[in-house]
Amino acid sequence: MKKITLSLAALALTSTPLLAADYVIDSKGAHASINFKIQHLGYSWLTGRFNNFDGEFSYDADKPEASSITVNIDPASIDSNHAERDKHLRSDDFLHVDKFKSAKFVSTKVQADDDGSLNLHGDLTLHGVTKPVVIEVEKVGEGQDPWGGYRVGFEGETTIALKDFGIDYDLGPASTHVELELHIEGVRQ
Numbered sequence: 270m271k272k273i274t275l276s277l278a279a280l281a282l283t284s285t286p287l288l289a290a291d292y293v294i295d296s297k298g299a300h301a302s303i304n305f306k307i308q309h310l311g312y313s314w315l316t317g318r319f320n321n322f323d324g325e326f327s328y329d330a331d332k333p334e335a336s337s338i339t340v341n342i343d344p345a346s347i348d349s350n351h352a353e354r355d356k357h358l359r360s361d362d363f364l365h366v367d368k369f370k371s372a373k374f375v376s377t378k379v380q381a382d383d384d385g386s387l388n389l390h391g392d393l394t395l396h397g398v399t400k401p402v403v404i405e406v407e408k409v410g411e412g413q414d415p416w417g418g419y420r421v422g423f424e425g426e427t428t429i430a431l432k433d434f435g436i437d438y439d440l441g442p443a444s445t446h447v448e449l450e451l452h453i454e455g456v457r458q
């Protein structure tokens with residue numbers, strides 16, 4: 270009788286679906302990035318990134334719609350590879366980092382598409398304004414890392430209008446929107 274009970278208990282444990290795992294974004298190991306690009310006068314692209322951010326997410330490959338993510342961004346860490354331009358981007362013409370010391374994305378819903386991609390809905394707070402955005406996301410991969418941990422990575426894109434976030438500095442008609450490109454690798458906790 271004990272063998273049957275133990276066997277049933279073992280079967281029940283092995284057939285129980287795994288719950289979502291929690292991950293920390295590996296920004297310290299530089300395995301994640303938040304990049305942006307915006308048209309410069311319609312002639313070229315200005316590109317850059319935010320160097321300081323952190324966050325965590327929950328993910329279950331069998332039920333991706335139950336996933337969630339929170340990302341905290343230091344807008345003062347903006348880096349367009351040009352010191353004078355970065356100083357201007359930190360000013361009250363753009364990010365006004367003296368007044369708005371943080372930016373944040375908090376997911377509200379995840380929709381899985383038939384092709385395996387995800388639509389990540391959430392609230393982006395930037396320049397003191399919170400607006401809903403949708404980020405198109407694809408999983409890059411997941412598995413064991415060489416150090417005994419487990420990782421999963423995603424990439425995503427979205428476009429935001431500067432005026433939606435109270436940034437109304439006139440950069441010309443070709444420069445009203447910013448494209449955000451996200452590369453996120455998380456380490457399972």
